[in-house]
Amino acid sequence: MHSLPQFLLDYIPTATATVERPHITLTWAQSLDSKIAGPGGSRVILSGPESMLMTHWMRSMHDAILIGVNTLILDNPRLQANLLPPSLNLPPPQPLILDPNLRFPVTSRILNEWNTKPDQRGRTIRQPWIICGDQVSSERIRKVEDAGARVVQFKLDDNGHISPASLPSILSDLNLKSVMIEGGSKVLSTFLHCQNRDDGSKLVDSIVVTVAPMFIGEGVGVVPQGEDIGLPSLKNIHTEIMGKDAVMICSL
C-alpha cells in the first residue's frame, strides 16, 4: 500500500473538516471475541502489517490522535505515522491525552522522544498535549510542563471525565480540525454512548474497526463489561479485507 487507501476518503473527509466543526473518527483493533487487549490491559498486536499500515495512513489524515491516560500508561505508545514513507513529508499528528487528574507519567515514550530528538520536532514528533480537569493543582501542572508537555485545563463533566460532547469545542480552541480517537475501552465507551455535541449535531462522524482473526479470551473488551447496551446504529458500512484482517468502516 504505497498510497492512501481510497476507501477511507469517503469516511474521513479531512479536506472538508474545519476548526469550527472538527471531524471525529473512532478507531480500534479487536479480536473475534471483541477484545482490544489481554489480561490486565496487556497490549496485544492484533493488526497485521497491512491493516497497521492503514492505521498509520489514518493517523496522517487527522490533525490529532487521542487516547485515554490508561492507554498511555499501559501501552506507552508512540502515536506516530512512522510506517509511512518519510519522503512524503507528511506532518505528524498531534498526540492528545485525556487525563482528568493529570496522572501523565513524565517518563512516557511520547514525552521522552519529544525531549531527546529535538531535530525531529515538527517533522515526525509533536509535543504531547494533555487535557486535564480544572481542579488539578498548579504545582502538578508545572511539574508536567517543566518535563516538556503542554497541559490544557477544562471543566470536567459529572462523571469526572473530559466531556465527550464538549471535545469538539476543545478541539476548536486548540485549532485542530480533526481527531482520531484510538481508545482505550473506557474512552471508546463514553464516545459511543454520547450521541451529540454541545451544539446538538452528531458527535462521532466515522468508525473504523480492524477485526483480527484471533481469540484473546480473558482481556479488555471494546467497551467495559455492562456498557454494551445503548450503542449506536451504524450506516454506510463498507468492509475491506486487508491481509488476514477485515476492516469495517462506517458512519453513524
Ligand SMILES: NC(=O)C1=CN([C@@H]2O[C@H](COP(=O)(O)OP(=O)(O)OC[C@H]3O[C@@H](n4cnc5c(N)ncnc54)[C@H](OP(=O)(O)O)[C@@H]3O)[C@@H](O)[C@H]2O)C=CC1
Ligand atoms: N486494540 C486497540 O485498538 C487498542 C487497545 N487499547 C487498550 O485499551 C486499554 C486501556 O483502556 P482503559 O483501561 O479503558 O483506559 P482508557 O485508555 O480508555 O483511559 C481511561 C481513562 O481516561 C480518562 N478519561 C478522560 N476523559 C474520559 C472520557 N470521556 N471517557 C473515559 N475516560 C476518560 C479517565 O482517567 P481517570 O481514571 O484519571 O479519571 C479514565 O479512567 C489498554 O489495555 C490498551 O492496550 C487502547 C487503544 C487501542
Ligand SMILES: Nc1nc(O)c(N)c(N[C@@H]2O[C@H](COP(=O)(O)O)[C@@H](O)[C@H]2O)n1
Ligand atoms: N490499529 C491497532 N492495532 C493494534 O493491534 C493495536 N494494538 C493498536 N493499538 C493502538 O496503537 C497504539 C500503539 O501504537 P504505536 O506503537 O505507538 O504506533 C496503542 O496505544 C493503541 O492506541 N492499534
